[in-house]
Amino acid sequence: MKRLAVGALLAVAAAAPAWVWNPYHLHTLIMAGIFAVLALSLNLLLGYTGQLSLGHAAFFGIGAYATGLLTVKLEWSPWLGLLTAAALPAATGWIIGRLALKLRGAYFVLLTISFAGVVSLVSVNWMDLTNGPLGLPGVPPVEIGLPGLHVLSLRTKGAYYYLVLAAVLGCYLVCLALIRSRIGRALIALRENEALAESVGIDSTHYLVLAAVISAAMAGLAGGLYAHYTRFVSPEVFLFSYTVTMVIMVVAGGKGTLAGPIVGAVIFTVLPEVLRALTSWQWQMLLYGILLIAILFFMPRGIVPTLFDRGRRG
Amino acid sequence: MEQLLQHLLNGLLLGATYSLLGVGLTLVFGLMNVVNFAHGEFYTLGAYAVFAALVGASVDFFLAIPLAVAVGAAAGAVCERCLLRPLRGESIDTVMLVMIGVWIAMQNAELLGWGGVAKSVPAPFPTRPVVVGHVSVSPLRIFVFVVSGLLILGAHLLLARTKLGRAMRATFQDRETAALMGVSVERIHTITFAFGAGLAAAAGALLGPVFLVYPSMGDLASLKAFSVVILGGLGNFAGAALGGLVLGVAEELGAGYVSSGYRDAVGFLIIVAVLLLRPSGLFARAERVG
Numbered sequence: 001m002k003r004l005a006v007g008a009l010l011a012v013a014a015a016a017p018a019w020v021w022n023p024y025h026l027h028t029l030i031m032a033g034i035f036a037v038l039a040l041s042l043n044l045l046l047g048y049t050g051q052l053s054l055g056h057a058a059f060f061g062i063g064a065y066a067t068g069l070l071t072v073k074l075e076w077s078p079w080l081g082l083l084t085a086a087a088l089p090a091a092t093g094w095i096i097g098r099l100a101l102k103l104r105g106a107y108f109v110l111l112t113i114s115f116a117g118v119v120s121l122v123s124v125n126w127m128d129l130t131n132g133p134l135g136l137p138g139v140p141p142v143e144i145g146l147p148g149l150h151v152l153s154l155r156t157k158g159a160y161y162y163l164v165l166a167a168v169l170g171c172y173l174v175c176l177a178l179i180r181s182r183i184g185r186a187l188i189a190l191r192e193n194e195a196l197a198e199s200v201g202i203d204s205t206h207y208l209v210l211a212a213v214i215s216a217a218m219a220g221l222a223g224g225l226y227a228h229y230t231r232f233v234s235p236e237v238f239l240f241s242y243t244v245t246m247v248i249m250v251v252a253g254g255k256g257t258l259a260g261p262i263v264g265a266v267i268f269t270v271l272p273e274v275l276r277a278l279t280s281w282q283w284q285m286l287l288y289g290i291l292l293i294a295i296l297f298f299m300p301r302g303i304v305p306t307l308f309d310r311g312r313r314g
Numbered sequence: 315m316e317q318l319l320q321h322l323l324n325g326l327l328l329g330a331t332y333s334l335l336g337v338g339l340t341l342v343f344g345l346m347n348v349v350n351f352a353h354g355e356f357y358t359l360g361a362y363a364v365f366a367a368l369v370g371a372s373v374d375f376f377l378a379i380p381l382a383v384a385v386g387a388a389a390g391a392v393c394e395r396c397l398l399r400p401l402r403g404e405s406i407d408t409v410m411l412v413m414i415g416v417w418i419a420m421q422n423a424e425l426l427g428w429g430g431v432a433k434s435v436p437a438p439f440p441t442r443p444v445v446v447g448h449v450s451v452s453p454l455r456i457f458v459f460v461v462s463g464l465l466i467l468g469a470h471l472l473l474a475r476t477k478l479g480r481a482m483r484a485t486f487q488d489r490e491t492a493a494l495m496g497v498s499v500e501r502i503h504t505i506t507f508a509f510g511a512g513l514a515a516a517a518g519a520l521l522g523p524v525f526l527v528y529p530s531m532g533d534l535a536s537l538k539a540f541s542v543v544i545l546g547g548l549g550n551f552a553g554a555a556l557g558g559l560v561l562g563v564a565e566e567l568g569a570g571y572v573s574s575g576y577r578d579a580v581g582f583l584i585i586v587a588v589l590l591l592r593p594s595g596l597f598a599r600a601e602r603v604g
Contacts, residue, residue: 244418289420296412300408
């Protein structure tokens with residue numbers, strides 16, 4: 001039953017370019033996909049290790065700048081660029097994780113905010129590398145060049161949608177495999193009771209850093225996908241509102257579940273677009289703040305767990 | 315040499331307001347164990363309240379400041395009563411997320427109400443700087459420095475010497491015993507949070523005329539406040555007061571001798587360095603954190 005539902009959902013998602021004829025709606029779906037990758041990434045830390053990172057926009061931005069700079073300045077292939085967009089944040093995540101994951105709670109949160117703040121200031125001030133506030137135009141589109149075949153450009157929204165969908169699916173499967181493995185059980189044990197988990201031999205720093213690296217790689221990949229989609233990178237990718245949006249998606253969807261972040265990402269990308277016709281951007285952010293508070297008060301476990309496994313956990 | 319003296323003086327003048335911001339934040343954290351991410355928003359509220367009183371209702375400048383503090387404290391009391399009281403006993407992370415929600419909501423409400431254009435607040439001080447030897451300073455900055463210092467001293471005396479201060483400390487050390495001694499515990503929570511918010515609003519009201527007033531000004535203020543609090547050790551009152559001066563001087567020297575583009579990076583770097591090397595703050599005895 002559950003498999004059937006997932007299969008049907010996947011089929012609907014895969015056929016989207018066929019039935020979503022309005023390019024603006026398709027754009028919304030692509031953004032929902034990019035945010036789904038981001039939400040899955042944040043959820044790995046917030047949902048499964050219990051550590052709230054408010055610096056995730058930094059990994060997103062580093063990924064976007066990595067592929068943007070390599071493809072524009074060194075004319076690398078966008079595929080290599082996307083690979084670097086995941087690899088560089090992963091390396092950064094390792095360093096930050098090694099340092100920051102000695103801390104817990106508010107201390108960890110503040111360290112991640114500071115990290116993102118420094119990276120953002122560097123992107124504005126290091127004119128020679130990043131072109132500062134002017135940004136980096138002309139990021140090339142992704143192309144598939146099969147030997148002997150015509151080069152297929154993913155310039156159209158319909159084609160890019162499939163690339164993003166593949167990324168969401170890939171990240172989902174990585175999370176699924178991770179959570180069901182020994183590593184996932186170790187993470188959950190650490191989240192529930194760190195002292196007890198350590199007493200049975202779980203090395204907390206090792207597992208938390210591993211989660212941070214994978215999470216950072218995913219956020220970076222989302223940044224790379226965003227750069228090649230909008231074909232432009234500017235310091236705006238480091239905006240704190242990206243981090244806030246990720247947090248809301250994860251908390252609202254249901255942290256510590258795999259479907260929750262994706263549901264949250266779709267709702268919180270589509271909802272603002274629906275509201276946009278009625279209200280302005282400021283109203284939207286105001287509403288985000290109020291919604292975050294309301295969800296924490298009335299649905300603290302998030303939408304997916306509240307709707308689907310009622311009563312399974314106390 | 316003259317340049318260095320001028321930087322040091324500017325740093326101390328700026329630092330006193332950072333101390334004021336930090337003291338309010340550290341008080342709420344140390345006593346209530348609430349990480350108040352909306353601290354900067356109470357600061358913004360104070361600045362807008364002064365602007366509204368001066369320009370909108372043409373109230374006297376010296377009356378507008380206490381008025382702004384009252385507005386900030388009232389908003390803090392409402393926030394505590396409606397949002398924090400129902401969450402008593404919830405994990406610190408849930409409370410933190412709720413305060414993030416308050417931060418976003420307040421900031422965007424201000425953006426809606428006042429628009430994004432920065433406002434300048436008129437102050438009744440001569441703009442010509444006072445020159446002493448080779449250094450110069452504007453009268454407004456001296457006024458801000460003195461009032462900040464008096465407010466910090468006042469807050470310290472209130473906590474250490476008055477009955478209310480004793481009740482506050484007692485409540486957060488041992489809730490039940492304090493209640494048995496006749497302390498109205500719930501009221502103390504509200505008063506403490508309002509007190510912290512009022513101090514933030516005071517900083518906003520004082521700095522509004524120095525800088526410009528705009529909706530996202532609270533973000534940087536929050537950052538500075540957190541840097542100060544971490545520098546001094548979370549919950550350490552004297553540490554925060556000293557930490558503000560250290561941050562002010564460090565920023566001023568960084569902007570003067572390194573790069574003005576990275577002025578705000580000083581706060582971030584202080585947070586990172588202190589948390590990694592001396593997580594209990596510069597002025598505390600060794601203690602386990604986290």
